[in-house]
Amino acid sequence: MVAFFLVLSVLVGVLLGNFFGNNENLAKRLLVLSAGFLIAVCVVEVFPQIYNSGNENIGLWVIIGVVLQMVLEGMTKGFEHGHFHYEKCNILPIGLLVGMFIHAFIEGIPLAGMHLDSPYLLGILVHNLPISFVLGAFLLREKKNKLIAWVTIAFFAAASLLGMMLGKYFKPEWQAYFLALSGGIFLHISSVIIFENNSKSHQINWEKMFLVILGVGVALVGHLFHEHSHH
Secondary structure, eight states: HHHHHHHHHHHHHHHHHHHHOOOHHHHHHHHHHHHHHHHHHHIIHHHHHHHTTTTTHHHHHHHHHHHHHHHHHHHTTGGTTTTTOOOOOOOOHHHHHHHHHHHHHHHHHGTOOOOTTTTHHHHHHHHHHHHHHHHHHHHHHHSHHHHHHHHHHHHHHHHHHHHHHHHHHHHGGGGHHHHHHHHHHHHHHHHHHHOOOOOOTTOOOHHHHHHHHHHHHHHHHHHHHHHHHHH
């Protein structure tokens, strides 16, 4: 069932991108909303879990995750947080595809052994929506080769599934390290989206603040339900 929802989140995002891809504001709002959700999942769920795991130097793995995401952004050019400058290309650059695959693959590894009510899984599903939206907007809206488009989408959708499958072969005590790595990636992406200021005057963007708070609020409600169901 986890695999089903992972694929579904990509498909929903891609189809939204196909139908509403020319609405740039919708894509940005989805990103900001998902960033608020993601940073809350990090702080309230992922970080307490990894720091309570009792593993030494676990914080270092969070930092490695942040640095790794910086390296991956050199390949993806910021695709994960809405930067996309390939409108004139007929295909997505190979570097971007490889970077996106590695990104999703690493995020999939901690999913091994997790259940449907896992806040981390929910974070990935929400995170997948805006990325898939941009993917669908580029690949399906234009008159491009539909076969190549769907193969590319399948390639991205399979990444986290493959990561999850590989994760089942790792020792259980490694779980916290991969979760810390993913937490660092989440932290970097959500921080960049939230703190990126498109206004040169540096005035408060009330709409953005509202969307971030809404995303955080939804994650906190999910956290309360998750806590309640485990007591």
